[in-house]
């Protein structure tokens with residue numbers, strides 16, 4: 001889990017931090033927090049969040065399995081389009097493998113939790129590509145319109161569908177400005193045990209909530225860091241010491257259709 | 272629901288009369304004989320589980336979905352892993368097979384479960400997620416919670 005490990009690769013590819021210095025800062029920050037009188041738990045949490053999420057490594061658990069999620073955390077993503085390869089779809093493949101959805105040859109109805117978009121400016125011919133998925137809005141229209149309360153936002157900002165209550169009305173699909181949700185049309189079997197999905201319900205990117213709850217990073221981010229351009233960073237936007245919050249503060253970032261006021265948790269750079 | 276509960280109680284009572292799996296053939300052959308799970312014993316007394324597993328699963332489901340609580344004791348995933356029944360080919364059967372652990376009793380009691388329309392009804396073939404194996408995170412509190420639950424059951 002330290003910078004020296006394999007998954008520390010994201011640190012190098014991120015290019016913005018040297019492992020040794022980064023680690024030093026982390027320890028200092030943790031000590032400072034301790035000296036400021038924070039409780040021992042807070043220090044652990046803080047240290048874990050800072051140390052591990054910052055570098056895209058395997059983070060240790062910041063929360064026990066029996067503890068509720070809290071709104072102290074807001075999980076988010078920062079995606080640097082300049083590092084996102086044109087033909088690359090490592091994130092999409094990783095998501096499919098992790099969550100068990102796939103193309104079945106019916107592009108109009110197949111589930112799509114994450115997709116690659118090629119954006120082009122017809123005026124000057126400039127093109128670039130980026131991954132697009134549920135933006136985990138802080139004010140999500142999908143939740144506003146859901147008649148059953150199945151569509152909901154977890155305290156830590158992850159937007160999910162409780163498939164136990166979803167009636168498949170698909171209002172949320174209509175309301176989502178990002179076309180992030182899919183409806184399952186056919187019966188399924190052999191789903192991934194950690195990612196239940198079934199006919200008649202709506203689904204979308206879960207930010208790999210099952211991994212996040214274990215203190216790990218989403219599969220797309222891991223794949224992009226390990227095997228592709230290292231364009232994605234996952235972390236706690238509420239923690240000013242996290243790498244993602246630092247970068248969002250330091251660089252000019254864009255949230256897609258920010259004008260709609262959904263307050264997405266996914267930030268993009270260089271678009 | 273009430274009739275289901277009554278039925279379950281009757282069924283449970285009937286099963287409880289049965290000695291364990293080693294019972295000589297001929298004992299109430301019409302009763303279901305669910306396969307034994309792995310390990311020493313279930314997460315709670317068998318007779319208690321027969322009556323209450325659905326309540327615990329329902330309770331845990333909301334805790335997990337909304338609050339991210341993922342304790343192992345009453346997780347459906349845990350039940351499925353421990354109670355997997357192998358087919359002749361050595362692979363665990365899905366709920367499509369009448370020998371599936373859940374189906375053994377549910378078929379007998381004519382109570383249809385829809386859990387498996389979304390949930391996996393057997394453990395993953397090779398428990399792989401992308402790349403790295405899931406680290407087993409030791410929980411300092413799980414044991415304590417378990418002990419507390421067990422004590423509350425004894426009351």
Ligand code: SF4
Pocket residue numbers: 133134135136137140141142143159175176177178179180181204262
């Ligand atoms: S991107 Fe769409 S599905 Fe995701 S939270 Fe926003 S409105 Fe809901």
Ligand code: SF4
Pocket residue numbers: 145146147148149150151161165166167168169170171172173201202
């Ligand atoms: S499809 Fe399900 S989650 Fe979406 S609005 Fe309808 S009930 Fe809610």
